Amino acid sequence: MNTLTLHIGNKNYSSWSMRPWLVLRKSELSFAENLIQLDVPGFKDKLLALTDAGTVPVLQIGDDMLPDSLAISDWLAQAVPNLWPTDPKDKERAHRLCKQLQDDFTELRNHAPMNLRRRTRTKMPKSCLESAVKMDGIFSDLLSEHDGHFLFGNWCIADAFATPYATRFVSYDIPRSHKMDTYISELMGDEDYLDWEADAMVEVWELPDTDLIYGGRS
Numbered sequence: 001m002n003t004l005t006l007h008i009g010n011k012n013y014s015s016w017s018m019r020p021w022l023v024l025r026k027s028e029l030s031f032a033e034n035l036i037q038l039d040v041p042g043f044k045d046k047l048l049a050l051t052d053a054g055t056v057p058v059l060q061i062g063d064d065m066l067p068d069s070l071a072i073s074d075w076l077a078q079a080v081p082n083l084w085p086t087d088p089k090d091k092e093r094a095h096r097l098c099k100q101l102q103d104d105f106t107e108l109r110n111h112a113p114m115n116l117r118r119r120t121r122t123k124m125p126k127s128c129l130e131s132a133v134k135m136d137g138i139f140s141d142l143l144s145e146h147d148g149h150f151l152f153g154n155w156c157i158a159d160a161f162a163t164p165y166a167t168r169f170v171s172y173d174i175p176r177s178h179k180m181d182t183y184i185s186e187l188m189g190d191e192d193y194l195d196w197e198a199d200a201m202v203e204v205w206e207l208p209d210t211d212l213i214y215g216g217r218s
């Protein structure tokens with residue numbers, strides 16, 4: 001197998017980067033990581049030097065560059081078994097859910113940006129809370145339908161895609177069902193997640209616009 005390097009953004013803020021990083025950890029493939037500090041002068045040029053997408057994450061496979069968290073996860077699932085559910089219907093549903101987690105829930109994403117160091121109890125806007133309720137419903141139904149602690153029973157790529165959202169519920173103290181809360185604790189107690197979080201906690205870079213959203217540090 002070619003050498004793998006995952007190019008990522010700041011661990012405190014880059015929700016997109018966290019997903020394939022978790023998938024890579026679960027794949028047990030060895031990989032290097034290259035962190036590019038986001039939103040500082042010259043950062044976009046560095047991203048565009050990797051791929052035309054101009055975004056992270058990017059998986060470097062030998063000399064090839066693969067952008068997009070879901071494309072990277074799909075590539076890894078081809079290389080390593082069991083990263084998607086084994087049941088074909090569940091596999092298809094898990095894939096569709098990942099796409100939805102990429103494209104939908106805009107209100108939740110915009111009003112509650114991932115910020116692992118953040119803890120606030122400020123009341124969030126109605127549209128954000130509605131988006132959260134919708135996600136809680138989808139996740140709770142899947143958890144009820146499957147045995148095990150994860151959306152489709154065993155851990156799969158959909159759980160990696162859910163993890164940055166889990167942190168938002170905690171950072172912004174967003175109301176949730178008991179089932180959702182238990183699931184969030186599972187994701188945020190995961191040893192690979194905790195390694196990522198530990199790195200985020202000691203990062204020195206701050207994005208004031210994100211840190212100050214909804215009342216600043218509290």
Ligand SMILES: N[C@@H](CCC(=O)N[C@@H](CS)C(=O)NCC(=O)O)C(=O)O
Pocket residue numbers: 009013014015016017038044047054055056057067068069070102
């Ligand atoms: N659909 C892409 C989105 C990636 C994305 O938007 N990444 C953000 C980092 S969290 C980024 O690179 N932002 C820099 C920019 O857009 O200039 C994926 O799933 O990887």
